[in-house]
Amino acid sequence: MPISGDEEQGLKFPILIGDVGGTNARFAIVFDANSEPSEPSIVQTASFATIDDAIRSAVLEKKQFKPRSAVIAIAGPVDGDEIPLTNCPWIVRPKAMLAGLGLSDIVILNDFEAQALAVVALDKEHMEKIGGGAPEPNAGRVVLGPGTGLGVAGLIHACGRWIPVPGEGGHMDIGPRTARDYQVFPHIEPIEGRVSGEQILCGRGLVNAYRAIAKADEVTAKMSSPAEITAAALSRSDPVATEALDLFVTCLGRTAGDLALVFKSQGGVFLTGGIAQKIVPALKTGNFRAAFEDKAPHKELLKSVPVYVITHPLPALAGLAAYARTPALFGVETEGRRWRV
Numbered sequence: 001m002p003i004s005g006d007e008e009q010g011l012k013f014p015i016l017i018g019d020v021g022g023t024n025a026r027f028a029i030v031f032d033a034n035s036e037p038s039e040p041s042i043v044q045t046a047s048f049a050t051i052d053d054a055i056r057s058a059v060l061e062k063k064q065f066k067p068r069s070a071v072i073a074i075a076g077p078v079d080g081d082e083i084p085l086t087n088c089p090w091i092v093r094p095k096a097m098l099a100g101l102g103l104s105d106i107v108i109l110n111d112f113e114a115q116a117l118a119v120v121a122l123d124k125e126h127m128e129k130i131g132g133g134a135p136e137p138n139a140g141r142v143v144l145g146p147g148t149g150l151g152v153a154g155l156i157h158a159c160g161r162w163i164p165v166p167g168e169g170g171h172m173d174i175g176p177r178t179a180r181d182y183q184v185f186p187h188i189e190p191i192e193g194r195v196s197g198e199q200i201l202c203g204r205g206l207v208n209a210y211r212a213i214a215k216a217d218e219v220t221a222k223m224s225s226p227a228e229i230t231a232a233a234l235s236r237s238d239p240v241a242t243e244a245l246d247l248f249v250t251c252l253g254r255t256a257g258d259l260a261l262v263f264k265s266q267g268g269v270f271l272t273g274g275i276a277q278k279i280v281p282a283l284k285t286g287n288f289r290a291a292f293e294d295k296a297p298h299k300e301l302l303k304s305v306p307v308y309v310i311t312h313p314l315p316a317l318a319g320l321a322a323y324a325r326t327p328a329l330f331g332v333e334t335e336g337r338r339w340r341v
């Protein structure tokens, strides 16, 4: 059985850190509380039958130092001793990992929790600001990441620590607002009858938006990949793709604004994940910020909230490294998510 977390007792160095997504897994080693982690190793999950095999090949057989403990962030809820991953056939079995990889201590976190930790760990050189005022240092923060799905986490400062609040915010309803939305939304593919954030705000969602616009205008939808649509939209070479990306950034602004209201996130809203970095010019056109601020009676509040695109290539790993080095800085509950020999 997993055991309770012991905040006073940090993990023993060297610590293996890992960010395991649906497609890629990234690993590095944190040697001590003061130094930068090792160069990351990135592998495709599809290339290995198990996470243990991936760690052996990417880390244990390559690095001189053998980790004594591990903090791994995974896409999916952490529950019990057998943890299946979303969008990947791996099942994480911490007890078997302890024995098989020679570790004495393993903590498993949610990937968006790691993204939230990154918001504290990264400095401004790894962020591009999209409007708003100066952040209030200890106010709430929000992280949103459109990628394979839409990840959401809050981050609050309490009792001298940063506490990540992972949730399922990517599945909140999102609805039409403008007259044009009312033409397009009926064509957006729903999930069990409703349009949730993830039906628009992720790679698959961008394709949904594109197809819905084509259907509303009775034109042929020629494109089928999110990258194709953003490329055509950013070069303004296709009007349907351009409108799809406009709708995407508008909906992202609305959802980000709603979450900023929930967390009163005057510390900032942070956009992460693979897509945000690739659409910075579209996020800067004004539609995103207009939708973000259009929250009467709290427009003034929202106007003051800064939004940042995280431009660091591996933010979750940076967040895990910060946690591994100084766990006392963070209020991460490890009960039921920590295994020791």
Ligand SMILES: Nc1ncnc2c1ncn2[C@@H]1O[C@H](COP(=O)(O)OP(=O)(O)OP(=O)(O)O)[C@@H](O)[C@H]1O
Binding pocket: 020, 021, 022, 023, 024, 025, 146, 147, 148, 149, 202, 203, 204, 206, 226, 227, 228, 230, 231, 273, 274, 275, 278
């Ligand atoms: N240029 C692009 N424009 C828009 N979407 C893109 C672009 N390139 C990739 N995508 C989409 O981004 C999604 C992947 O997002 P991301 O890179 O954040 O991965 P992820 O969800 O973190 O998964 P993993 O952790 O396994 O890499 C896919 O739906 C992909 O089609």
